Every structure is written in C-alpha cells, then in structure tokens.
Amino acid sequence: MKKVDFGKTGYKVSPIVFAGIVSMSEQQADSDRYVAQAIDFGVNYFDVAPSYLDAEVILGNSLKPYRKDVYLACKSTERRAQDAQKEFQASLKRLHTDYFDVYQVHSLSTPEDVEVAFGPGGIMEMILKYHKEGVIRKVGFSAHSERAALEALKLYDFDSVMFPMNWQLNMEQGIGNALMREKQKKGFALLAIKAIIERAWLSQEEREASPWPKGWCKPFDADDTAARMAGMRFAFHMGADVLIPPGNWECQSSMQDLYEQVAARPYGPEDEQLLTQRLAAASAHPFFKKDEGGWTAA
Template sequence: MVQKRPYGKKGELLSIIGFGGILVMNEEQREATRRVAEAIDLGINYFDVAPSYGDAEDKLGPALRRKRKNIFLACKTMERTKEKAWEELQNSLKKLETDYFDLYQLHAMTTEEDFQLATGPNGALETFVKAKKEGIIRYIGFSAHSVDVALKLLDVFDFDSILFPINWVNFFNGNFGPQVVQKAQEKNVTILALKAMAKTIIPEGQERKYPKCWYDPIDEKDLAQLALRFTLSQPVTAAIPPGEYKFFKWAIEVGENFTPITVEELEILKQRAKNLEPIFKVS
C-alpha cells in the first residue's frame, strides 16, 4: 500500500502519491473509472483536479461515485474575482458529483496581478472564506508558479496548504523552491508537490513526446524514481506525478516502498542535473 503522511493542522492522513485529474483527461469513462478504482485499491486517497484540465472533472465525477467518503478531493480555480470563483466552484461541485471539497485552491498564481486580484476587495479569496464557513470546502490552499507570489501569499493569509513545484533541477540549477519550503514550514503550512519527475524544458517548436506534459519528463525509470524520492525527502506531505499513466505507475512503486534519499544518491542527482535547464527558476 502507498504510504501516508499528515495533512493540515488536524493531521489527517494523505497518500504520499496523489492522483492528478489529468490521468483521466481524454480517456474513455470505463478506463477512467478503472484507473481511479485501481489507485484507491493501492491506498491512494488524495485526488486533485481542476476545470482547466480538459474533461478531467467530467470523467472523475462518475469514477468517484460511491467512493467519495473515503478520499480527500482537491479542486482549484483560475478565477481571481469573488463572483467568478463562486460560479466555478459551484460548477466543479456539480461535475464531480459532490457537495463539498476537502481542499479548494487558487490555481497557478503567477503574476502580481493574480495576487492583487485574488487577495483584494471582491477577490476570489473572499469566496473561499465564505465557502469554508458554509461547509462547502474544508481547507484553503493555492498553487503557484512563482517564488515571489508564493511567498507573498503565505504572508497575507493563513492557508492550510501550498501546491508547488518541488523539483531536483529547479532546486540545483534554478534556486526555485527552497525558500518557499522554508517559509511554508515557518508558517506551519502543509506542502504538496508538483513536477517532481520533470527533467527540463521542451525547446520551442519541438513536438511533445507526452501530450499531457508541457515539460520534458524523466523518461528513465530509475532516474525518475530517484527524482521523486528527492521530492518526497523534503518536508512535503504528498507529490502529484505527471499526467501520463506510465509515470503514475512508476510513482506508485516509490509510494509503496519509499525510503529517504541518501547523500550518495543526492550526488548522483546533482551530477545528472548538470547542464539541464530548469522548468522554473528565480530570475
């Protein structure tokens, strides 16, 4: 079974590998339902989806029928205003056939404008607070693709969790991530990880080998699993692997047999990271 770690101030347990909604995007409903059932059988209880993931919500809703009470369901919104975020929240609840989300997140917070709109008057954060009071969401979080915006968000609101790229190449070659991990720990905010198995950027004009990955994932099982173990050796609760099913299966093996990365393995990763362009970096 996939190992579990505590989430939030109440310390409820989440599988250290999360099921990203992109895994069921563009799949037949029968296959989507099979993938969800298989994941739950393996001990995965953390599911994360968003309206921006194509038809993922439409596929995940039916796949989770009669399974909802045993999982931790996280959703997100790219909307930055109170009214639009409320509309999108209601729509996501309907598609996912549930009356509440365990975690609702501001999605892909990247720019200063994102920050100002979402946290300002009539911003999306007001919807989150209202929804929590009404029992529609249990926890409030955000995902970010910017160190600066992540740090500012952690300072202005008492978030329950942050979903952030925690990646070996970003850490070694981009100085992207360590400062966010430190701040989240100081604020006692749970850290959820993205992009653990990412390798580098895809050069402009080059075709994607994996359509569901906008970056170049590690297509070498041993290295991919080592990179994931690097991420899970940081103070994170869980990591969501890439949306391609092959990588998810590799991640499950790590989740079942996780051991912290060793000093020797860290050196291997540093050597392998040399000359790789990080998918995110601090400019």
C-alpha cells in the first residue's frame, strides 16, 4: 500500500488507518492476528482511545513488536487538563509507549466542549505542555459537529482533524464542505471516518444481530463492494488524506483489500449515480445532522 502525506506533518502514512475499536473486546490472539495482517498489508498508522473500553490494553499488547515502525495516535474525551493528565498517563502505560505520534482532543461536539477544552485549565494546556516536551509529536482533534471543528480551528493550528466524510451527510446536508475549505487554507491532515456508512441502525436489535455490533452506524453490506468503493472514493474526492474504517475486522480488512481498486481511478459519474440511487433509502435514516451539538444556525 503506497504511503501518502499526512498533511503538513512530514509523516508518510498508509491511506487506510487501523481503527483501535477493531481490537476492542477481542481475544488477544485475534487482535494480534489482525494487527499483524494489517502491518503486512502496509498499514502503519494506528488510532485508539481510552473510551474504547479495553482496546488500549489489547492493541497495546498487539503493537509491542511494531511500535518503533508505526505511527500511534491516541485521544481523550476529557475537557479539563487535570482529568486529562491522569488519562494520558494511563494511555501511555496501557499502550507500552513513552510518546504519541499524534494526540487528539476527542469528540468535540458542543460550544461548551470547545470553550472548556481551550479555556483556562483546559485539556489543550496539557497537550501543549507535552507537545513542547516531545511526548506528543503532533496535535489533532476529532469532531462530528462541523461547527465545533470550525471553531476549534480558529483557536489552534492543528496538525490533524478526524471528521466524518460521508456521501450521505454531504449530499443531503453539505456536511464537510466548509471544513474542506479550511483544509485548503491550513493544510491539516484529514482522517475521514464513516466513508462506507450506509445509514443509522434501525434498532439496537438490528445492530446486535449484524456482523458489526461494535459499529455506531450501519456500513454497506460486505458483498456490496461497489457501494463501499464509491463511498471510499467520495471521501478521497472530498479531500480526505486517510480513511478510518468502522471498528470491526470485516470492514478493516475489506477497506484494505479494496483500496487498490479505489485508488485506480478517481471518483466519477458511475460512483455518483450509484450513491444517488442509494440516497433515497438511506436519507430516511440519517446518523448525524448539521449543527449537531446545540449550535445555533450559522
């Protein structure tokens, strides 16, 4: 898998990232196998978070033989430095590392999230301290609210942004357009999530009975490869540098396997036609709404 530039960081990374949730709640031997197969495939960027239950412990063990050869990213949902400090040290220990290649403020959603994270005693104070010391190499954030993302970008020159670049969200609501304009100006790396998501789950029962019970949204079916590839091409067409699969091995391995076909040509009319045809059914079950998080309309 050919490596790509990770924004302005100087990192050369795999265009498909290993999603830490893949290791969550798995047997250690299975996680070890998933990680080894991903690395054999060329994956060299791994993303995880303490909010993913036991994923740090399991993935940390799986990565022991490879740590010096991969980029490891972690993130925190804490908003205050004092709380984030404890979580940060625990993450280092669980992941058997003494530094993070990327560390992110996780899941910025509301105006309060942004205000507290960037205010006095906020998590950004801790992140910038460790960044200065070299314990955090690059600084990023994740968000599902585009308004939250845009506000955060006004307050710091981030190295990376993790955000849903999804065909349905963009076609119906224009989600991602404003963020892409900022990317063109600022040059941050964009990690796209939700590229192969089809719709929201219809019920918890559907989710639990599916092959993807760890997923927050329903991906295109495993045999619906044309739709998966169209969704991946759409995300790259929007401006994504790398894609993060939904958190299960089926989607992880599928996106790894499909990448070369996806990269063989740009997003085109046939992809547009396919996704437009799927839009009517999927739009009845959106999984995010513009300005989600209590923001007033721009």
